[in-house]
Amino acid sequence: xxxxxxxxxxxxxxxxxxxxxxxxxxxxxxxxxxxxxxxxxxxxxxxxxxxxxxxxxxxxxxxxxxxxxxxxxxxxxxxxxxxxxxxxxxxxxxxxxxxxxxxxxxxxxxxxxxxxxxxxxxxxxxxxxxxxxxxxxxxxxxxxxxxxxxxxxxxxxxxxxxxxxxxxxxxxxxxxxxxxxxxxxxxxxxxxxxxxxxxxxxxxxxxxxxxxxxxxxxxxxxxxxxxxxxxxxxxxxxxxxxxx
Ligand code: MLT
Numbered sequence: 001x002x003x004x005x006x007x008x009x010x011x012x013x014x015x016x017x018x019x020x021x022x023x024x025x026x027x028x029x030x031x032x033x034x035x036x037x038x039x040x041x042x043x044x045x046x047x048x049x050x051x052x053x054x055x056x057x058x059x060x061x062x063x064x065x066x067x068x069x070x071x072x073x074x075x076x077x078x079x080x081x082x083x084x085x086x087x088x089x090x091x092x093x094x095x096x097x098x099x100x101x102x103x104x105x106x107x108x109x110x111x112x113x114x115x116x117x118x119x120x121x122x123x124x125x126x127x128x129x130x131x132x133x134x135x136x137x138x139x140x141x142x143x144x145x146x147x148x149x150x151x152x153x154x155x156x157x158x159x160x161x162x163x164x165x166x167x168x169x170x171x172x173x174x175x176x177x178x179x180x181x182x183x184x185x186x187x188x189x190x191x192x193x194x195x196x197x198x199x200x201x202x203x204x205x206x207x208x209x210x211x212x213x214x215x216x217x218x219x220x221x222x223x224x225x226x227x228x229x230x231x232x233x234x235x236x237x238x239x240x241x242x243x244x
Contacts, residue, residue: 001141002179004142004181005180005187007153008150009147020138021112021115024108024144029108031085031222032083032084034124034231035124036085036098037241038230043097047101047239050071053069056099057099064095065097068100084219103148104149108147118235119132123159123225124222125231125233129232157186161190161192165195199220
């Protein structure tokens with residue numbers, strides 16, 4: 001297995017696909033997707049474009065859908081919810097499809113949707129994703145961070161490093177044997193530096209600070225936890241993720 005880490009959709013190759021591609025948006029789209037599916041959502045359908053989301057979701061029964069829209073960290077007016085994983089309670093999401101559009105995370109999913117296996121990972125479901133990978137043994141794996149409008153995000157890269165660390169532990173391989181690019185080694189080093197204070201790292205992260213300015217403290221605490229959800233969001237058709 002070779003792991004390639006890409007910090008943003010913009011830095012991700014477009015001329016080829018890996019055997020398994022993993023979108024990461026710790027703050028907060030992939031944390032929300034994992035939480036919604038774990039809480040019983042029928043599926044999550046991701047859109048980079050808000051108008052397209054409205055069009056497609058209009059064909060879905062109103063009592064079986066939830067529209068989640070986020071821009072700049074805040075809920076988009078007219079949507080049922082924003083992008084808080086803490087809103088994804090079983091009472092709210094069970095049996096419903098979550099139609100979601102976020103500033104960066106849904107773009108990351110879109111840029112890898114041609115890969116044969118597409119997963120969504122965050123710190124909260126890292127272990128479940130790693131166990132899935134160990135069962136499948138894909139030869140090439142990409143992690144694609146969402147970043148923020150084209151720029152690097154600490155929280156996405158630390159999650160890529162957390163996945164890498166767990167894969168190394170599970171396989172017994174060395175970092176040199178498994179790393180597909182320099183970014184993978186850098187992500188691992190970032191994780192080793194911050195693994196005992198992931199919430200502290202999120203307080204340094206520019207998007208963490210943006211959310212704190214919006215008084216969204218609880219989401220940071222929730223998203224900084226590791227391995228709390230046994231759920232693997234996997235793409236069933238382009239843009240549609242369900243529980244594996
Ligand atoms: C994004 O897609 O950029 C994020 O998920 C933003 C957020 O925190 O809602």
